Amino acid sequence: MTSPERxxxxxxxxxxxxxxxxxxxxxxxxLILLGLWLGIDAVLRGTPATKLTAVFAxxxxxxxxxAFSLRPQVRANDDRLLVRNPFRTIVLPWSAVEDLRAAxxxxxxxxxxxxxxxxxxxxxxxxxxxxxxxxxxxxAGRPRFGLNADxxxxxxxxxxxxxxxxxxxxxxxxHRDTAQGDPEVRWSYAILAPAAVGAVGLAVTLLL
Numbered sequence: 001m002t003s004p005e006r007x008x009x010x011x012x013x014x015x016x017x018x019x020x021x022x023x024x025x026x027x028x029x030x031l032i033l034l035g036l037w038l039g040i041d042a043v044l045r046g047t048p049a050t051k052l053t054a055v056f057a058x059x060x061x062x063x064x065x066x067a068f069s070l071r072p073q074v075r076a077n078d079d080r081l082l083v084r085n086p087f088r089t090i091v092l093p094w095s096a097v098e099d100l101r102a103a104x105x106x107x108x109x110x111x112x113x114x115x116x117x118x119x120x121x122x123x124x125x126x127x128x129x130x131x132x133x134x135x136x137x138x139x140a141g142r143p144r145f146g147l148n149a150d151x152x153x154x155x156x157x158x159x160x161x162x163x164x165x166x167x168x169x170x171x172x173x174x175h176r177d178t179a180q181g182d183p184e185v186r187w188s189y190a191i192l193a194p195a196a197v198g199a200v201g202l203a204v205t206l207l208l
Contacts, residue, residue, distance in 0.1 A: 017169070019074040019162055020120050028069020035061050053205050059198030067191045072119035074162075076169055079179045083108065085119045087188050092116075093181035094174040100163045110183055123159045 035058060042054035067086035075082040081097060083090040098109045106121035173179050 016075065016077045017165065021072065021122055024069045024072065024120075024122075028065050031065045031069070032062055035065065049205065053202065056198045056201035056205060059194050060202055061198070063191045063195040063198070067188070067195075068119075071188070071191065074118055074120045074166075076166055078173050078176060080181075081108065081166065081170075083116055083118055083120075085117065087191060089186045089188065090116050091184040091186075093183075094170050094176070094179040096181065096183050097170050097174070100166050100170070102159045102163050106159050106163060114183070121159050121162050124157060 039054045039058040043051045046054060071084060071086060073082075073084040075084075080094060081092045083092065092108065092110065096110050098111045100106070100108050100118075102121070102123050105123055106118035108116050108118060110116075
């Protein structure tokens with residue numbers, strides 16, 4: 001499930017939108033707190049070898065937990081789509097976006113055929129089945145024509161609703177001069193560097 005956050009500005013035709021997974025945020029925060037509690041306890045009470053192992057384990061675990069739970073985010077505005085995945089940040093001007101789809105995972109495709117996953121928009125097959133059942137019950141319970149016809153929105157899973165909003169924004173904004181450009185991909189060295197140091201250090205301490 002994703003949680004959209006919007007902030008409006010008079011200078012913008014479309015509101016900035018931010019999507020994150022509340023479940024991932026909560027789970028990641030709990031795991032980090034648990035890891036810090038166990039790691040700090042080992043550093044304070046353990047033997048020198050245990051302390052060193054705990055430090056390297058924290059250097060490896062905390063960045064990885066952060067990368068897969070707290071870091072993922074999707075932001076969109078008039079000009080571009082920003083995708084923050086565990087180890088990379090992808091900036092896509094709307095003119096470079098070909099389509100957004102959700103099968104077993106949410107994905108964005110560029111005109112050159114490159115595909116990027118949207119880690120912040122998890123696809124829930126359970127939600128999708130529930131939305132389908134609700135839509136079927138609504139269609140069966142109300143007439144299609146007449147004064148009592150069902151003209152309300154069709155229920156959608158959160159991921160499908162999110163991608164529908166992003167596709168609508170792309171279709172309306174891709175023609176803008178400020179939405180032109182090429183994709184940019186940046187690696188998150190703030191995550192990769194400490195995790196690499198932790199992995200190497202942990203491997204060395206365990207082998208000695």
